[in-house]
Amino acid sequence: MKAFHHSLIVSTRGKGTYEITEQIQEIVRKSKVQTGMATIFIRHTSASLVIYENADFTARKDLHSYFERLVSEDDPYLVHVLEGPDDSTSHLRGALTRTGETIPVTEGRLTLGTWQGVFVFEHRKAAHDRTVDIAVLGI
């Protein structure tokens, strides 16, 4: 049985989605796990993870604009705005998407579908270095 751990730094350049699928497949390859599972986890509360369509960029454009509306920075009821209007909204957008994703591994690869990519979803306007932990377990 193998247990492998690796951390990635993902540099974001403001709000949006940043694909990390290939980096994670490479970490799974290095783990030498053939059958098992991989957990991807972001160590932050103002950026999150999402598995989304990675073929047509307009899909992600809608994701970005939808979240601008669903959790609006203009809403006057938010009180946790010490770091700006994108402070509480970032945490809320994270709660509505995911902090971690766990994906089966078979034949040494994540069992992602044809159109599935793994993305860091940055919710802050400013650039950030985000730490993403990957754990791979299996045989």
Next chain:
Amino acid sequence: MKAFHHSLIVSTRGKGTYEITEQIQEIVRKSKVQTGMATIFIRHTSASLVIYENADFTARKDLHSYFERLVSEDDPYLVHVLEGPDDSTSHLRGALTRTGETIPVTEGRLTLGTWQGVFVFEHRKAAHDRTVDIAVLGI
């Protein structure tokens, strides 16, 4: 240590929720894992997973109608609609629910609560064959 993998095909007949709890319990049983965890993962971006009340159907009726409102097909701001008005909305509804679920296994069974069922949440109007991967790890 055991590492088991199995794929299910779930045939959906349009929008709604389709319970797969018993199929997954059966896969866990076949894995012979007594203590560990199971990951259920859907290989699609226009259908998702949700763990929901499985006793009274009106609970799921509210789930369906709530998502029709939360991510409306009538919103004019969505641009990724090449495959119809249920294209981008399907991805968004998936992002708001889950692509994967991981559940502890004890005594050879998922530790689901009395009223918890695992469901495929189909977001497209048309019927689809959905692939769901299950990985079981443990001793």
Next chain:
Amino acid sequence: MKAFHHSLIVSTRGKGTYEITEQIQEIVRKSKVQTGMATIFIRHTSASLVIYENADFTARKDLHSYFERLVSEDDPYLVHVLEGPDDSTSHLRGALTRTGETIPVTEGRLTLGTWQGVFVFEHRKAAHDRTVDIAVLGI
């Protein structure tokens, strides 16, 4: 390889978030797993889990008020209200957050970021005893 399982009872006192980070770190320590992953799973459909900022309470105050608005108890279209106006809304709020969270373990600890806490998110007005299962796998 180690496979460890433990159940927690979390007593909630009505709607809100209840931190369980330290209890889970303690369970991970008891598991003696150094490298691997931990799955936290709540056996209920009217309470859920969320990883959220645990430093400044105003962040969680916004989380609570945001969900009161996003899934309102005043909406007349909900039909699953046998147990009161917080019945269907509890399930919906659970679907929008998480039933389970999986977190990598390294050096015998969850790889949580500085500001990340694990919380039970209670959606019912009444006090409840909630069962949370933790599975830890690794070496």
